[in-house]
Amino acid sequence: MSPRLTTGLGAFVDWRRVAVIAAVALPPFLVLPLLVGEFFVHILAIGAYYIVLAASWNMLAGFTGQFSLAQHGFAAVGAYGSGLLVYHLHTPLWVSIPAAVAMAAAGGLLLGLLVLRMRAIYLSIATWAFAETLRIFLGAAYDFTRGDLGLSVPSLYGHVRPIAYYYTFLGVAVLSLLLIHILLKSPVGYFMRAVRDDPMRAQSLAVDTTRVKLFAFVVSSAMAGLAGALYAHYVLTLTPSIVDFSEMARIIVMVVIGGMGSFVGPIIAAPAIYALNTWLAAWGEWSMVVFAAIVIIVMRAYPAGLSGLLAAAARLWRRRSKPSGTTAAV
Amino acid sequence: MMAGAPILEAQGLTKRYGGLIANNDVRMTLAPGEIRGLIGPNGAGKTTFVNLLTGLETPDAGSVRLDGTDITGLLPHRIAAQGLVRTFQVSRVFANLTVRENLLVPFLAAGSPGGVREGQDRAAELLDLSTLTPLADELAGVLSGGQRMLLQACAGFMIPAVRVYVLDEPFAGINPVVKDTLIALIQGENVGKGRAFLIVSHEMEIVRRLCPLVTVMIQGRVAAEGTLDEVARRPEVIAAYLGRAAA
Ligand SMILES: Nc1ncnc2c1ncn2[C@@H]1O[C@H](COP(=O)(O)OP(=O)(O)O)[C@@H](O)[C@H]1O
Ligand SMILES: [Mg+2]
Numbered sequence: 229m230s231p232r233l234t235t236g237l238g239a240f241v242d243w244r245r246v247a248v249i250a251a252v253a254l255p256p257f258l259v260l261p262l263l264v265g266e267f268f269v270h271i272l273a274i275g276a277y278y279i280v281l282a283a284s285w286n287m288l289a290g291f292t293g294q295f296s297l298a299q300h301g302f303a304a305v306g307a308y309g310s311g312l313l314v315y316h317l318h319t320p321l322w323v324s325i326p327a328a329v330a331m332a333a334a335g336g337l338l339l340g341l342l343v344l345r346m347r348a349i350y351l352s353i354a355t356w357a358f359a360e361t362l363r364i365f366l367g368a369a370y371d372f373t374r375g376d377l378g379l380s381v382p383s384l385y386g387h388v389r390p391i392a393y394y395y396t397f398l399g400v401a402v403l404s405l406l407l408i409h410i411l412l413k414s415p416v417g418y419f420m421r422a423v424r425d426d427p428m429r430a431q432s433l434a435v436d437t438t439r440v441k442l443f444a445f446v447v448s449s450a451m452a453g454l455a456g457a458l459y460a461h462y463v464l465t466l467t468p469s470i471v472d473f474s475e476m477a478r479i480i481v482m483v484v485i486g487g488m489g490s491f492v493g494p495i496i497a498a499p500a501i502y503a504l505n506t507w508l509a510a511w512g513e514w515s516m517v518v519f520a521a522i523v524i525i526v527m528r529a530y531p532a533g534l535s536g537l538l539a540a541a542a543r544l545w546r547r548r549s550k551p552s553g554t555t556a557a558v
Numbered sequence: 559m560m561a562g563a564p565i566l567e568a569q570g571l572t573k574r575y576g577g578l579i580a581n582n583d584v585r586m587t588l589a590p591g592e593i594r595g596l597i598g599p600n601g602a603g604k605t606t607f608v609n610l611l612t613g614l615e616t617p618d619a620g621s622v623r624l625d626g627t628d629i630t631g632l633l634p635h636r637i638a639a640q641g642l643v644r645t646f647q648v649s650r651v652f653a654n655l656t657v658r659e660n661l662l663v664p665f666l667a668a669g670s671p672g673g674v675r676e677g678q679d680r681a682a683e684l685l686d687l688s689t690l691t692p693l694a695d696e697l698a699g700v701l702s703g704g705q706r707m708l709l710q711a712c713a714g715f716m717i718p719a720v721r722v723y724v725l726d727e728p729f730a731g732i733n734p735v736v737k738d739t740l741i742a743l744i745q746g747e748n749v750g751k752g753r754a755f756l757i758v759s760h761e762m763e764i765v766r767r768l769c770p771l772v773t774v775m776i777q778g779r780v781a782a783e784g785t786l787d788e789v790a791r792r793p794e795v796i797a798a799y800l801g802r803a804a805a
Contacts, residue, residue, distance in 0.1 A: 436635050
């Protein structure tokens with residue numbers, strides 16, 4: 229009776245627009261690493277990693293209304309999943325990475341089931357507890373995980389020259405964004421937003437809200453898992469600190485400043501904020517305090533974030549250029 | 559009137575909230591294509607009855623049959639997809655979706671074979687009938703109360719299988735123009751498509767116009783059934799309304 233969630237996938241995608249945006253936006257990022265120093269390429273690579281985390285969390289929290297605080301946890305499941313497989317079983321990476329993604333997806337399903345009937349704040353607390361449990365486990369089970377000593381994992385390409393990893397993370401980010409865009413421009417994306425706005429109304433209009441929420445949890449966790457696994461084989465040493473709450477806070481900062489529930493905002497905000505974070509690293513934890521303050525101000529005063537600002541600017545621009553229509557093309 | 563088999567059949571529906579019996583052995587049958595009124599003082603249990611019919615609450619006892627199929631205890635989204643749809647007394651819309659998107663959601667969710675194209679055509683038709691076309695691409699959050707109620711009602715019509723449509727106080731607090739639009743919409747879907755309606759309302763003028771038969775609920779029970787003028791003469795009905803007014 230009820231259709232599969234993937235029915236009509238991409239039904240509302242404007243492919244020409246996607247192609248144009250890709251053709252305009254991608255080339256600069258393909259050329260960029262050839263023009264800047266290695267450290268900057270490294271920053272860009274990690275920036276792309278955060279794009280995946282921010283965009284996938286935004287799909288879950290901003291578009292589906294499930295304010296989970298475990299996105300960094302799923303990145304860690306991906307990282308440790310692949311790392312531990314290699315460490316203990318000497319699994320090749322082309323097996324361990326997909327396996328880690330599957331683990332993250334399964335974890336997302338499990339957590340999704342657990343918090344299915346919870347509302348707002350309870351869901352946040354439960355998902356936070358899940359991530360904390362994972363962090364404590366990674367530290368305590370040091371026989372298995374090497375705990376704070378750190379788990380050594382091999383690199384993806386047998387070397388760690390940033391440029392190769394930059395292109396890898398860029399590719400994963402682009403594919404993730406494309407998938408998220410297609411999902412949002414599909415029936416299931418409409419259902420996600422309906423669930424966010426009013427789950428009870430959605431149910432009464434034939435939307436299987438349970439499946440929609442679980443779908444969002446699984447897809448966003450799998451994406452975080454993939455990003456985390458690749459990250460592991462770039463940084464080469466894993467410690468439980470990747471599940472520190474400050475990691476989740478950073479993702480939230482990126483999405484909120486970019487604009488929750490906006491597709492583009494967080495994509496721009498993620499690398500920008502990571503770069504700023506690195507630049508402000510001299511202030512240590514204080515830089516997070518500054519960002520937290522900015523988030524509170526943005527949420528209070530301007531919940532639309534960066535994307536709202538961009539939209540307002542675009543409106544202003546159109547209004548200014550409209551009356552002069554035929555005369556100037558400036 | 560009751561020639562064929564009923565399209566909706568509620569039997570012995572009972573719902574307790576602590577010590578309060580919100581619905582007590584409520585029964586009702588609707589004929590295909592019928593427009594029934596459901597009246598009764600505030601707190602009589604009308605909304606509870608609607609919630610029991612549509613799966614939002616599970617009855618402590620009793621059953622609901624839609625076109626002969628037992629749907630008691632099914633999840634709300636399944637009941638809606640099978641063609642028993644409702645609106646809410648406090649109008650609920652998806653505030654951050656556009657008006658048009660609000661209409662597409664139920665169409666897509668009900669798994670309509672015709673695909674997106676057919677949904678867009680149907681949405682355009684309903685937007686016209688409800689005079690919401692100029693607002694089609696605005697966020698539903700900007701609509702007035704009356705426009706929200708119209709949008710809420712139209713959303714239900716987007717489910718192709720709708721056979722019974724339950725509207726919980728659709729006319730409360732909306733202006734006369736919107737009321738007329740909504741009445742025309744209901745009549746059009748009733749006459750053209752043979753859909754049955756159950757309309758909860760306190761607006762006796764509209765009930766008289768739309769509903770050949772009404773059911774009266776008082777204190778969780780069905781107290782009377784008949785034409786509006788018949789039931790209005792019943793002493794227990796008068797007492798309930800007067801008691802209410804006097805309280
Ligand atoms: N979820 C609930 N919990 C407790 N009591 C409820 C609940 N829903 C309804 N009631 C009570 O049940 C009675 C019937 O309410 P309702 O069905 O809303 O009446 P009506 O729609 O006819 O005004 C009222 O006394 C109301 O307070
Ligand atoms: Mg009511």
